[in-house]
Amino acid sequence: MSVTTVPLRPVSKGGLWLLWIGLAALAAVAIAFAVRGTPRIGFEVVKEGTGESPTQSDIVLVKYQGKLDDGTVFDANEQAPMQVAQVVPGFSEALTRMKKGGEYKITIPPQLGYGDRAVGPIPAGSTLHFDVTLIDFRSEAEVRAMQQMMQQQQMQGAQSGPGGAPPAAPQP
Structure with a gap:
């Protein structure tokens, strides 16, 4: 078995620069296409909050109002607990992305909302607009611990009755 080698001509420095510029342009186009193709939320800070932001595993308490493009309010709540x-x-x-005490305006495109599903008063393919206060x-874990404490207190209250423990019956 024989292998034939073919000599390659060296690439000139000018040609190498053109290759790098071409690769950079291709990468820029790919990034622009990916960013344009990815739906993003609109996020406006009305009032900056303080402290840390919640994580996916946290439970938040928010005040919110949700509207459709035409201004129709589809939901509102003064104190809604929800798991992120x-x-x-x-x-x-x-x-x-929010912080405690902060107020925000959010616009959610259909792809990051309910998509092609109609949900209650929200038509399929709707963009959702929210005013939210965290x-x-x-x-x-903290919420579960608080719930357990409340249940224990309720059970203790039920055992002792409304006026405390009943008086002991006289012994014969």
């Missing part, structure tokens, strides 16, 4: 990981992707992304947030 269990809301639509666009709302979840926005929550992880009141507070806690980890899931």
Whole structure:
């Protein structure tokens, strides 16, 4: 078996620069295409909050109002607890960028909202607009511990009755 070798001509320095410029241009076009093709939320800080931001595993307490493009309010709540990981992707992304006490305006494109599904008063393919205030947030473990404490207090209250323990019956 024989191998034939073919000598390659060296690339000139000018040709090497053209190759690098071409690769850079190709990378820039690919990045621009990827960014343009990826739906993004609109996120405007109305009032900056303080402290840390919630994570996907946290439970938040928010005040919000949700509207459609035509201004129709589809939902509002003064104190809504919600698990960050269990809301639509666009709302979840926005929550992880908020801080306690902050006020925000969020626009969620259909791809990061309900997509092609109609949900209650929200038509399929709707862009969602929210005014949100992050009141507070806690980890899931903290919320479970608080719930257990409340249940224990309720059970203790039920055992002692409304006026405390009943008096002992006289012994014969």
